[in-house]
Amino acid sequence: MISDFTVLRSALLQGRTTVAAALAANQERARSHACRHAYTYLEDSLAAPLALHRPLSGVAVSVKALFDVQGWVTHAGSKVLREQAPAISDALAVARLRAAGAAIVGQTHMVEFAFSGVGTNPHDPTPAALDGLWGHDPGEVYVPGGSSSGAAVSVASGSAWVGLGSDTGGSIRIPAALNGLVGFKSTASRVPLQGTLPLSTTLDTACAITRSVRDTITAHEILAARRITRSPAPLPAWRLAVPRDVMLDDLAPAVAHGFARSLHLLRQAGADIVEIDLPELRELPALNAHGTFSAAESFAWHRDLLALHAADYDPRVRQRIEAGGRMSAADYLHLQRNRQDWMARIDRRIAGFDALLSPTTPITAPLLSAVAPATGDDPALDARRDAAFFTANGLLLRNTSVVNMLDGCALNIPCHLPGELPMGLMLWHGAERDDTLLALGLLAENCLLGNAVRQGAQPACPLSLPD
Template identity: 40%
Template sequence: MDGVNGNMSVAGLSVLLQSGTLDPVELAKTSLEKIAGYPDQSIFTATLEERALAEAKVSAQRIRSGRSLGLLDGIPVAWKDLFDTKGSVTTAGSAVLADHAPAAADAAVVKALAGAGMVSVGRTNMSEFAFSGLGINPHYGTAHNAASRDVPRIPGGSSSGSGVAVAAGLVPAAIGTDTGGSIRIPAAFNGIVGYKATRGRYAMQGIFPLAKSLDSLGPLCRTVQDAVWIDAAMRGRSAPDLGRTDLGGLKLVIPETVVFDDAEPAVVAAFEAAVSRLEKAGARISRRVFPVFAEIFALMTRYGALVTAEAYAVHKERLEGPQAERMDQRVVARARLGEKTGMTDYIAILEARQRLIASFADDLQPGELLAHPTLPHVAPPIAPLLADDELFFKINGKTLRNTLIGNFLDGCGISIPCGTGDAGMPVGFLLSGQRNEDETLLSAALSAETVIRGDA
């Protein structure tokens, strides 16, 4: 639509919609037209044109009559293809689910955002069954990183289409899932904001699972403010109820264990520049060793990964039957590793997890948040990963390494762009809190965002 920038934030669009300057129907049509006309057609698995236009029409009527549902009324949103949307097939990025019956009802969080007036415009592509941090999908195509200007680069997964859709300006917000980094990874690779809430913060009904002990949700969007608004709506709140933290009281701890191992120098430089800006703005920075981080990876080496064990349980029947031949063979190979984790090993992992969560809590003082690079590298080119399975698994493991720590410790995290690394690709700055410290995390992120980005 004339005058509407595809890179506008939810908050920016909200001002135009609520003032009557922008019509929700025209905004929805613009979003659908951009999706249809975008050169990369691997970002969405389906558009929801009929639903979007119907929801936008009702939104327009509400706003014109002074009955707006609030800040998000009329704002377009896209959904990772794990969320049920009534009348659409939830494929989970897999060909084996493509002939399943359409969903009979919306997922609980889809209902929640519809109740806030958001307009669902489409379903976004993803790693098959959400089981990769790279975003490569052999069935529906691999969305290209929106920030790449040289060669096609990975979008990051598993919420690949969600990240690219926002970064490309096709929608102002998309909702993803995060089991080992699947929101924060595509956010960092594409240069946008990605918030992974504490597991259980939102209702999980109507969402295809990967590993229920780790699965969490959250928005991918352009600003922290947008994430705060969407978070409130996903919890059924009419408006957010948190303020900003005084930067002078912000206490950030930079881990010296695992997260900087084999990191690209340009990534570290961008992160450290943001740290320097924060320190000058008054934040208190400390650096600390966290043996718990190393213990997580030692536990995985001994017993196998928790995510793999639970993914195998979800897909056991598929993996043992003919459907396995129709799946991404790299997903099949990873999932089958879960068969090696027996019941006694699984119980040992769960018990050790609770011990490590408690130990981690003891390692931090009240009010302290973690800060480190979201990822140790920028988005790599797609072609070499398609050609070399060994490289695929190596880079997938490295990509997931920093973010999976937060999932295992059952915490929350938000990735904010902090600069660029090699090839001018985005670098993410990850702020993380402990379990149920979401309000503390979001308040801090609201205050620190402009400094982290280098805008102040």
């Protein structure tokens, strides 16, 4: 059984399979029921890279539809951009993956213009989390999380080993958590955004979803064009903190139980974990009271398009973008100044810790039927779904968005057991702590995965080694 592409790469180098066979297996998965709707464009054939020694040769990668891929239309999940000219060159992140030997499988479903954490889009059918996976009833269709919805389902279903996406308020970590995968939001400046359609120029981060932390390390090193500094320090050598404020509020019982279990397992393994007060987190609503970076910066990009095509936007997304038009220049500059002060105060409070631990999301994946896009057939039902959508969206983004406002980095690690809906443990800190988080992530993943395996866990989509 293949757990991640590190195992696949070993099999390729040892001659136990071939690149062609590996990529054919990914394409077969891409056309499977579990992967349906994950792609808005799928390549007919995958060219085998020539140099097997490259780190991603034989590794299938999916690309979120806001990254330029030469010859493809960068539609960002929208209706209004579908008729524009195809990209003439790859985004820098895509080019780096190709140079490392990756085979690009296709373009993945996403929330329109990346502006939601739920994963729905009225222009394209929603890919379903857990559909036939993890032993759950295929009739129970859950949202995949967003905005990198197709990226997560492409990896969970086995059609791709790496799902390239973006994270502005949690758009990598949320779908990773809801699909039982690893998602890493690096410090934003680590990966260039050249050739990427923006949501928020202040908060956007190009990053990826994978099946394991060791795969995440390889993917990050390629995307950021840097080698991480690896630490041999064991788990007891690190100092970890759990902030009591905000991050633990209103947890669903299953998430509260899963988080407490994760802390218990880490402590059993020798981790030094203390609870701390972090009252600055309660200041975020006031900080954003006059508008957010995402609203203001997206409105600046979309203003002309909205004037011509407002009716073609997802109403839920348009509502959030148009809010940016009501934010004054003074409000925007005030937010910038206050953010810097807020970041400095948090950095001082958490400086003595190697990482902080929180639930990635306070809830598990909602049922798609509860938050589906409006159809117009039943206004009362549409209104209930809209209300449920915005409630779920706020909850899903609440914990993860803290890290984006901090200009920090964060890693989601699965922490559920068999029979439970997927949920995530988030390791996080401020800017430039990427290497520390990844080193800790390897240790934490080993601890939590060992317990899950003892309880009978299986990968999201068991993959056999292709002949």
